[in-house]
Amino acid sequence: MSAVRALALALLHIIFIYIQRSIDACNSYWMRVVRRRRMLRKSLALRCIPPPLWRTRRTAMNRARFLAVAGIRVPRRYWIYPRSRDWWDNFVTAIWDDQLWIENFRMTRETFNELVHSIGHRLSRQRTRLRNPISVEMRVAIALWYLANCSTYRQCMNQFGVGISTVAGIVLEVCLAIELELLSRVVCLGPDVARIMSGFQKLGFPHCIGAVDGTHVAICKFKGRGREYINRKKFNSILIQGTVDHTGRFIDAEVGWSGRNHDAFVFVNSAICTAMDAGVFVPGNPSLTIEGVTVPPLIISDAAYPMRRWLMKPFNRPHTPAEAYFDRCLTRARTIVERCFGRLKGRWRCLRSQLMVAEENVTCIATACVVLHNICELKGHGIPEDDSPVRPVEVDEESLELPVGDRRHREEGKLVRDALARHMFRNREI
Template identity: 55%
Template sequence: MHHRTDYIRLRDALSRRQKQRQRLAIKRRQCMIEQWFCLAEGYVPRKQWVTEKSQDWWERIVLRCWEEQDWLECFRMTRETFEHIVCILRPRLERQETSFRQPVSVEKRVAVAIWCLATGSCYRQAKDQFGIGLATVCSAVLEVCYALETELLSKTISLGGEVGAIMDGFAAMGFPHCVGAIDGTHIPICAPGGSPEQYGNRKKFSSILLQGTVDHRGHFIDVEIGWSGKNHDAFVFKNSAICAAMDAGTFIPGNPSLQLGGVTVPPVIISDGAYPLRRWLMKPYGTHGETNAHKHFDRALCRSRNVVERCFGRLKSKWRCLATRLNCREENVVAVVTACTILHNICEEHGHNSLCHMGDPNPVLVPQEEEAGLEPDRSHLEEGKVVREALATFMFANARQ
């Protein structure tokens, strides 16, 4: 009986293999027949080169019918600003036409990227919206982000020659001789495969840190992007380029100083309690404040430093991809976030800094607390205390006049 069962199984297996060979032979014959017809009678055209998609929304509605308010709501900028960006990026994004098909225009590729960054939509929604393939959407977003980083980063995010205007702006807020406010915020990302704990933070999600330094208007003058969210804000700061440049006195042109009661006060940047005190980095006294001058200093610093928190709120309300988990590979995260900060500065420079229907989300800021697990640099700490005391005395004396 067992031999009979084994025989039946073997027969069925041989039968299946024979049928599989027959199907493969039929496919080979069909391929040979198609090739023969191609050689004998000419080219046999394919049924379709690409799947037909609707071009109606972008070409007929957006380009022909949309008004400025429509552009502001969906692209966070006017059409004039959009065309200005396209003009700058065109030499890098232009593609050569071939005999097979026309390339996707630079305007459409830039629009796809800005749409995805602004709305936070997934790539599948964007492909249906613009009538292009999924792979084209993915490549367009990354190409535009890298082009923005290459062409506009140094031109857009910099101190420039506006040091005097920035100092006047912070002085009007109540803090003199200040050139910027610094803080950090978490950018949620998809946990990289194999090591989700590498970017895990105290909030129990994966993120990278965006350390931003802004002027009195909320424009970025420096960004540090890419550190894991598990790092403390003070650690990121001490390893950042702006810290090294300010220590060397090369970040601010001319590095103008101020004499207050025999103390030389360099141009300062203000921060919260999470940052280490330096002669050029002012943080509040907090619980260590004892006098009325110290309390006045803390109030003025808090009022002036609020500009960076409002900047992060506007950044994430405009570029919604930063408010949710970034849908890109680990190696492309920095380019995408950098592109958003560049577009933020461009939009604010052109006056597109308020959208009445959009509420500023609460940015996931790094907690305001003292440095944890970092050995303080005593020389920097003592110099910072001297400068802070001189500023506090000067500000309190001016407020009483």
């Protein structure tokens, strides 16, 4: 009897434990149901709160996390938010004439179509069953509108009827395509060097192929790297060093150096300086012999740049009439690069104000503006009257202690400058 009794007690104990665990499981399930109902009531109550509470990005993210934890699936209201593209489809492409195209996109419809044809293969997207892609023409127009009208991504979104993230991606894609496809073809010296030298000869400076200078483009403060881009004007910027011909067209451009750097430092470390030192930038490297001194093709600059045998800068403190005459001729010819920067910023107004883009995208946008400037100059497109050229932001000229290796360049440059000054003074028009 004792064994049977022990077995019965064991069975009863097992049954009791099973019933107790079943009750605990039921209680747990019921508590989860009650908790979910409470959270559902809270979420429904939160939906009744006026919209301004949910406008900030952080609040919207917190709300999304809350609904995800609560297990509440909120269905999408729209797959694509409905926006109107009537302005682009029915007005710009159908009604606008060339004058309106130049005022808003800085180029005529014909030039716009040529640009689309040049970079279209990098911008075309595949059609899917879900949606049709944005056309290449509209992508290029969005980028040009942003660059020319100093607009924000949000303004472009409302203008063209696309999403704000779509605008940001399109602007960068188009600028990158312009840089990859057109930079080497448009920003170059070209084979007609004699025409450029003749143009500078008419401006008063002989045997010259270009004028070099730099300008600042304001940028936003990058997180953790703000002090690296602060220039002498006490704002964050990058430098555009441009070398232009007698018509104001860029033949070389160095973009992306920090505004903290001096113009001379950027120039010495640029590709054009290396090429001119090697004598390979100008095809054939034609030279003149003046008073026994060999004069290579010349580039003119202001006093902030270092002396080279091919880089002419003013005397600043002329002691003879020949030196004073040389300074006047050089200054008159060098103004072409200042006017070029003025037209660049007057045409592409995004360079006037602060570029609110990421650090890795600043150089791409500025380079695209330089390429598009050359295209507009070659086509003869002017600048609208309300976008008159502005004076570029320049740094103050500072005296530099040149390294020992630059003393040879300085002495060679002085020999060329003195011989050229005497030659120009003797052959001046009286």
